[in-house]
Amino acid sequence: MIHRHAVALTLCSALCLAAFAACGGDSSDGAAPPAAQAGAAGASAGGAGGASGAAGDAGEGGGPTCTPGVLKGPWSLRAGSTEATVRWQTCVPGATAVAFSVEGGADAKTVDATSTMYTTKYRYPSVLTDAPADEPGDYHLYEATLSGLAPSTCYTYSVAGEAGRKGRFCTARKAGEKLTFLAIGDTNPALGTTDATLSFTLPKRPDFTLHGGDIQYYSGLETWAYWFPKMQPLLAAGAFFPAVGNHESEKPDEYEQYFWRYFGDAGFDGKSGYFTFENAGLHFFSVNTQEPFGAAGEQGKWLIEKLEAASKAPGFRGSIVLQHRPFFTCGDSDHHPDEQAELEPSFKAFGVRVVLQAHMHGYERFEKEGILYITTGGGGGAIGTIDDDLARPECALRKASGAFPHSILLDADGATLTGTVIDNKGATRDTFTTTLK
Numbered sequence: 509m510i511h512r513h514a515v516a517l518t519l520c521s522a523l524c525l526a527a528f529a530a531c532g533g534d535s536s537d538g539a540a541p542p543a544a545q546a547g548a549a550g551a552s553a554g555g556a557g558g559a560s561g562a563a564g565d566a567g568e569g570g571g572p573t574c575t576p577g578v579l580k581g582p583w584s585l586r587a588g589s590t591e592a593t594v595r596w597q598t599c600v601p602g603a604t605a606v607a608f609s610v611e612g613g614a615d616a617k618t619v620d621a622t623s624t625m626y627t628t629k630y631r632y633p634s635v636l637t638d639a640p641a642d643e644p645g646d647y648h649l650y651e652a653t654l655s656g657l658a659p660s661t662c663y664t665y666s667v668a669g670e671a672g673r674k675g676r677f678c679t680a681r682k683a684g685e686k687l688t689f690l691a692i693g694d695t696n697p698a699l700g701t702t703d704a705t706l707s708f709t710l711p712k713r714p715d716f717t718l719h720g721g722d723i724q725y726y727s728g729l730e731t732w733a734y735w736f737p738k739m740q741p742l743l744a745a746g747a748f749f750p751a752v753g754n755h756e757s758e759k760p761d762e763y764e765q766y767f768w769r770y771f772g773d774a775g776f777d778g779k780s781g782y783f784t785f786e787n788a789g790l791h792f793f794s795v796n797t798q799e800p801f802g803a804a805g806e807q808g809k810w811l812i813e814k815l816e817a818a819s820k821a822p823g824f825r826g827s828i829v830l831q832h833r834p835f836f837t838c839g840d841s842d843h844h845p846d847e848q849a850e851l852e853p854s855f856k857a858f859g860v861r862v863v864l865q866a867h868m869h870g871y872e873r874f875e876k877e878g879i880l881y882i883t884t885g886g887g888g889g890a891i892g893t894i895d896d897d898l899a900r901p902e903c904a905l906r907k908a909s910g911a912f913p914h915s916i917l918l919d920a921d922g923a924t925l926t927g928t929v930i931d932n933k934g935a936t937r938d939t940f941t942t943t944l945k
């Protein structure tokens with residue numbers, strides 16, 4: 509579906525780019541912008557971290573010189589009951605191990621990492637800010653698998669030899685235990701609200717983050733080199749479980765060379781950007797709405813099969829679906845009521861309690877057949893027009909909405925799951941509850 513703003517964007521001057529680019533519009537047209545193509549033509553393909561020589565590009569991700577040490581991260585993924593994965597990136601070979609210990613403990617262990625060297629071809633600068641460009645060149649992605657961990661335990665870790673490059677993750681809680689986690693979507697820190705939004709929810713120490721997709725916006729004034737240091741507080745707070753958004757493919761190779769290397773294989777038992785994981789008896793399903801996701805397709809069949817299996821698992825309390833494009837929205841974004849109708853019988857039969865969706869830059873809460881459909885697209889992208897399509901049938905089901913930046917703390921406690929929607933001023937804008945088993 510072509511978003512109406514994608515058309516408008518072609519007519520838009522550079523100065524209004526941010527407002528449109530962040531509105532959740534489709535930008536995955538696969539075409540490299542002229543600046544990127546020109547940069548690629550003139551760039552050194554073999555230099556470590558690239559060597560564009562452009563003034564003002566020094567910094568993480570490359571620039572005139574590639575400096576030793578960690579450029580991006582570390583961050584954690586794939587946190588299960590007894591394991592987790594830690595990744596980071598350099599542009600010259602660097603530290604090859606992670607030191608970790610139980611949070612608050614003193615006895616650190618060390619685990620070796622594997623490294624993958626890869627080469628990016630294109631230069632992707634930011635449009636309007638002095639954000640460092642994503643430079644062409646050789647990079648090294650490190651990955652360490654921490655195993656044999658204790659369940660229901662939080663750990664701190666750091667890249668060996670770089671104590672300041674550190675983070676935290678928690679292993680999955682045992683079924684029935686209390687659990688706090690964070691939901692956010694459409695993070696665009698260059699536009700200025702993301703930091704404030706997170707400043708009110710990260711101190712609550714969520715175990716992990718569900719990201720609804722549209723993680724970084726080239727079209728919203730930033731680059732991955734800019735995004736990582738700005739988002740390190742979130743990445744360091746807990747494991748990162750993203751859904752795939754349309755802005756993960758703004759550039760021809762962005763999905764493969766950036767998104768997938770950083771955040772691919774974030775969970776378990778899936779493929780091609782969709783996965784599942786379990787924590788505290790809650791089962792989470794990240795659905796890739798850049799691929800068909802109706803009930804009859806490969807992904808839909810996978811989802812239904814996994815939902816049924818989860819509903820029969822010991823200690824099952826409920827399931828939560830995470831996806832970028834919304835089933836329901838009354839805002840300036842596409843919606844997918846047909847896929848919702850196809851999947852609803854399985855959602856009802858197999859204990860789905862909440863669907864977290866993004867893409868529309870605002871907040872919405874719908875309820876249908878006892879299932880909550882929450883739009884959490886307030887992570888920093890320019891807020892959209894949330895009432896643009898009030899004639900859609902699902903809008904009769906909308907219980908709350910608002911045009912504000914936000915993230916959501918979710919607390920599972922006993923038989924209740926509570927969501928608290930907190931904006932970038934610290935105000936609670938909505939709360940919702942649903943029952944768990």
Ligand SMILES: [Fe+2]
Nearest residue numbers: 532722754867
């Ligand atoms: Fe989007």
